[in-house]
Amino acid sequence: xxxxxQLGSHVSVSEGALVLLRCNxxxxxxxxxxxYVQYPNQGLQLLxxxxxxxxxxxxxxxxxxxxxxxxxxxHLTKPSAHMRDAAEYFCAVSDSxxxxxxxxxxxxxxxxxxx
Amino acid sequence: KAGVTQTPRxxxxxxxxxxxxxCSPISGHRSxxxxxxxxxxxxxxxxxxxxxTQRNKGNFPGRFSGRQFSNSRSEMNVSTLELxxxxxxxxxxxxxxxxxxxxxxxxxxxxxxVL
Numbered sequence: 619x620x621x622x623x624q625l626g627s628h629v630s631v632s633e634g635a636l637v638l639l640r641c642n643x644x645x646x647x648x649x650x651x652x653x654y655v656q657y658p659n660q661g662l663q664l665l666x667x668x669x670x671x672x673x674x675x676x677x678x679x680x681x682x683x684x685x686x687x688x689x690x691x692x693h694l695t696k697p698s699a700h701m702r703d704a705a706e707y708f709c710a711v712s713d714s715x716x717x718x719x720x721x722x723x724x725x726x727x728x729x730x731x732x733x
Numbered sequence: 734k735a736g737v738t739q740t741p742r743x744x745x746x747x748x749x750x751x752x753x754x755x756c757s758p759i760s761g762h763r764s765x766x767x768x769x770x771x772x773x774x775x776x777x778x779x780x781x782x783x784x785x786t787q788r789n790k791g792n793f794p795g796r797f798s799g800r801q802f803s804n805s806r807s808e809m810n811v812s813t814l815e816l817x818x819x820x821x822x823x824x825x826x827x828x829x830x831x832x833x834x835x836x837x838x839x840x841x842x843x844x845x846x847v848l
Contacts, residue, residue: 720781
């Protein structure tokens with residue numbers, strides 16, 4: 619079964635600093651990987667997804683993630699943090715591609731941005 | 734195009750009662766999935782419906798059930814509520830095109846508090 623590990627529960631950066639949120643996956647088949655963001659009292663919003671088309675995936679709001687098979691990682695980065703990036707971020711792996719898929723989520727990481 | 738809508742947004746029930754939550758997917762989407770989010774367990778998959786049939790099920794007791802209607806709208810029911818059922822219940826819809834990894838779009842969630 620697929621699984622996702624997000625190390626640490628909280629990351630704090632200064633505004634303008636690099637954001638790096640780590641995600642490692644475990645999968646017996648080529649994975650489909652996702653990053654979602656959740657703002658307070660809201661649902662999940664898709665930031666980006668990896669579906670084997672390209673290893674470097676660009677998403678919304680300036681975020682990107684790189685799929686590294688050798689490291690089983692899919693870390694999320696943003697060159698310059700903004701106050702509005704403060705939220706909870708979830709990495710997820712799909713149970714199977716296409717039909718009958720379900721998402722398995724990591725525990726989530728709370729990102730704080732200091733002025 | 735309107736997003737995924739969930740009703741009600743907030744709900745307070747007492748132990749032993751039952752509750753029904755509703756989800757309207759994005760127009761044209763045929764797959765609806767339900768997730769439970771709690772601080773302790775994180776995001777967990779409940780079940781997925783496609784064309785009025787449950788296709789996938791998570792590890793939840795039989796008190797949790799659901800159904801999907803011909804217009805793809807879905808309802809989730811929890812009977813004999815327990816304190817531990819207090820959570821944010823998220824609904825996600827996807828187009829579910831075969832051969833392509835569909836993206837799940839999430840609604841804002843229904844926050845259930847069991848007293």
